[in-house]
Amino acid sequence: MPSWLGVGTSVLLVGLCLAVVVREQLGLARDVVVAAVRAAVQLVAVGAVLGVLFARAGAPGSVLWVGGMVLVAGRVAGGRAAGLPHAQRTATVAVAVGVVVTLGLLVVARVVDVEPRVVVPIGGMVVSAALRGTTVVLRRLREEAVSARPQVEARLALGLTASEAFAPHRRLALRTALVTDIDAVRTVGLISLPGAMTGLLLAGVPPLTAIRFQVVVMFMLLGAVSVAAVVAARLAEADLFDEHAALRRLEPV
Amino acid sequence: MLALEAVSVVRGEAVLLDAVTAQLTAGRCTAVVGPSGAGKSTLLRLLDRLEEPTSGTVLLRGRPLRELDVHDVRRRVGLVQQAPVLLGATVLEDLSTGTAVDAHEAASLLERAGLPGMALDRTTTGLSGGEAQRLCLARALAVRPEVLLLDEPTSALDAVATADVERVVAALVADGLTAVLVTHDLAQAARLADDVLVLERGRLVEAGPAARSGYLARA
Numbered sequence: 001m002p003s004w005l006g007v008g009t010s011v012l013l014v015g016l017c018l019a020v021v022v023r024e025q026l027g028l029a030r031d032v033v034v035a036a037v038r039a040a041v042q043l044v045a046v047g048a049v050l051g052v053l054f055a056r057a058g059a060p061g062s063v064l065w066v067g068g069m070v071l072v073a074g075r076v077a078g079g080r081a082a083g084l085p086h087a088q089r090t091a092t093v094a095v096a097v098g099v100v101v102t103l104g105l106l107v108v109a110r111v112v113d114v115e116p117r118v119v120v121p122i123g124g125m126v127v128s129a130a131l132r133g134t135t136v137v138l139r140r141l142r143e144e145a146v147s148a149r150p151q152v153e154a155r156l157a158l159g160l161t162a163s164e165a166f167a168p169h170r171r172l173a174l175r176t177a178l179v180t181d182i183d184a185v186r187t188v189g190l191i192s193l194p195g196a197m198t199g200l201l202l203a204g205v206p207p208l209t210a211i212r213f214q215v216v217v218m219f220m221l222l223g224a225v226s227v228a229a230v231v232a233a234r235l236a237e238a239d240l241f242d243e244h245a246a247l248r249r250l251e252p253v
Numbered sequence: 254m255l256a257l258e259a260v261s262v263v264r265g266e267a268v269l270l271d272a273v274t275a276q277l278t279a280g281r282c283t284a285v286v287g288p289s290g291a292g293k294s295t296l297l298r299l300l301d302r303l304e305e306p307t308s309g310t311v312l313l314r315g316r317p318l319r320e321l322d323v324h325d326v327r328r329r330v331g332l333v334q335q336a337p338v339l340l341g342a343t344v345l346e347d348l349s350t351g352t353a354v355d356a357h358e359a360a361s362l363l364e365r366a367g368l369p370g371m372a373l374d375r376t377t378t379g380l381s382g383g384e385a386q387r388l389c390l391a392r393a394l395a396v397r398p399e400v401l402l403l404d405e406p407t408s409a410l411d412a413v414a415t416a417d418v419e420r421v422v423a424a425l426v427a428d429g430l431t432a433v434l435v436t437h438d439l440a441q442a443a444r445l446a447d448d449v450l451v452l453e454r455g456r457l458v459e460a461g462p463a464a465r466s467g468y469l470a471r472a
Contacts, residue, residue: 154338154389157301158351158396159328245323246303 001203011036054116062116066103066123070096073131077232081138083250084145085239090232091134098130098228099123102220111216122220125196129221130228133177137229140173141236145250152247162241170233177229185218194218254279254400254431255300255330260309262295262455269295271455272309277400277448282422282432284446284463286439291452293435297402300433301332313400331398335405337385340392345373347388351396358395366391367421383414387421400431407441419445443469 002010014036021028053061074092081087103119103126106112112122145152148169155165188194193201196217200210242248255277262270270292277283277300285293298304299311302323311318318326328351341347348354348362356373363371366387380388386406393401403422407415422445426432436442442449443463451459451468459468 150334150336150338151340153303154332154334154340155350156303157327157332158392159324160351161324242305244302244305246305 050120053120057116059114059116059119062114062119062123065116065120066099066127069124069127070099070130073127073134077131077134077138080135081142081236084138084142084236085248085250087138087236090235090239091138093235094134094228094232095127095130097231098133098224098226099126101227102126102223105223106216106220122217125217126220126224129181129224133181133225133229134232136177136180137173137232138236140176141169141233141240142250144169144173145240145247149247156245156247162245162247163237166237166240170237174229174233178226181222181225185222188214188218254314255433256312256315257296257299258310258312260296260299260306260311262292262299262304263307268455270299270306270452273452273455273457274309275450275457275460277431277433279399279431280426280429281447282426282434282445283448283450284442285433285435285450285452286437286442286468287452287458289437290454292455293452294404296450296452297332297404297433297435300400300402301330302326303332328396329398330400330402331393331396332402333386333389333393333404333406336409337380337382337389339377339380339385339388341377343373344371344375344377344388347377348373348392348395350392354395362391362394363388365394365421365425367417367424381414382410383417386410386414386418390418390421394425398430400433401425403432403434403436405435405437408437415441439469 014032018029018032020026021032053065057065071092073095075088077091077095078088081091084090103112103123106122107114107119112118144166152165152169156162194214194217197210197214200213201207205213240248240250257273257275260270260273261268273292273296285296287293295304299306302318305319313321313326313329339347340350344363345354345356345359348359354362359373363369368384368387368391371384371388377385377388386409390401390406401422406422407418410418419441422432422434426445426447432445434442434445446463448461449459449463449466449469450457451466459466463469
């Protein structure tokens with residue numbers, strides 16, 4: 001592990017970035033300094049909070065921590081899907097279901113231990129994956145609800161239900177949301193070593209142990225993205241149609 | 254067949270339809286005409302329950318639409334949109350969107366829509382605008398509607414394709430189908446319609462036989 005002196009030395013690399021930015025007259029010098037200072041302050045603060053959490057919070061505290069992350073993620077994903085009816089609520093529920101199902105399964109099956117030093121970082125990864133799936137699917141559904149209105153209404157006019165009329169567009173949104181994570185699973189280890197595995201290797205864990213952990217993480221993230229995306233798609237779709245199975249007109253964003 | 258009783262549609266500050274009362278007679282073609290923004294398409298969408306009236310009642314064979322199952326209403330009242338909207342990769346797949354159609358039925362539907370002999374496995378991406386719109390007509394007929402709504406069905410087509418679609422619509426009405434045609438083309442309304450409804454700024458200003466329409470005569 002690098003010492004604090006080592007961390008200080010790494011600031012030289014920020015200096016290197018600054019030199020490039022200044023020499024090439026990119027006008028980003030202030031952004032580089034602000035970003036580096038923010039990163040340091042944020043990480044120190046998070047490290048301090050995690051230190052307290054790991055030492056004192058126990059299982060209930062870590063569950064609360066993950067719950068907080070879910071609320072923040074729901075707010076972010078909902079904000080990205082502005083214009084969809086009840087976007088905030090839909091996004092929060094989708095992320096929460098994605099997290100509860102995947103993390104819950106791993107906890108119940110005793111694949112991961114219920115202690116803060118495990119639940120908090122793994123919860124963070126799951127929430128991020130659920131957030132990613134939810135954001136992509138909601139944005140895509142909103143686009144489809146506007147651009148594919150003639151197709152949806154043509155199917156409704158043939159007597160199809162709202163769900164049947166919107167199915168091709170729901171599938172498109174879900175494919176878009178899942179394809180990145182499916183590709184990540186397919187190419188894992190070939191293009192780059194994933195973060196969790198890299199961290200374990202750097203911490204001195206034997207490669208085969210690190211791989212076991214990484215497999216669980218990859219499949220967990222795939223599960224979280226899928227569950228969150230499908231919940232988001234189904235909830236959003238229900239809100240896209242009124243009680244008479246007519247496609248609502250969305251507010252311009 | 255269809256009737257509107259004091260139907261109004263208000264969206265925000267805008268009054269799209271203002272207390273419209275009208276009858277659409279079975280087995281006849283009724284043209285809905287008027288300037289842009291008069292409420293023609295809104296009226297058509299009400300008949301297929303793609304919009305709901307703010308007040309008033311729309312009736313199908315004497316029964317309020319809101320008392321009927323919405324999907325049943327839409328099967329009984331078919332719609333052909335302004336620009337052709339194809340929903341299947343092949344002709345047969347497109348025809349089967351609303352209900353399963355076998356090859357024999359498909360051939361018969363294509364013939365009624367003026368596309369006799371069209372290959373069922375032909376991809377829909379290669380169809381001309383006129384062929385695509387007639388395929389949309391055939392697809393709407395596949396669910397055996399009692400009424401066919403036509404929302405400016407030739408506005409995206411050239412003169413030859415327009416004539417083809419008009420021939421098909423005229424033949425369908427002659428066969429007893431009830432049609433409601435929204436059009437900005439008054440000559441087309443005069444050619445196809447038995448009755449006419451004239452809308453201006455959401456109000457019905459004229460209703461009656463097309464042959465005696467002052468609005469169509471002025472045009």
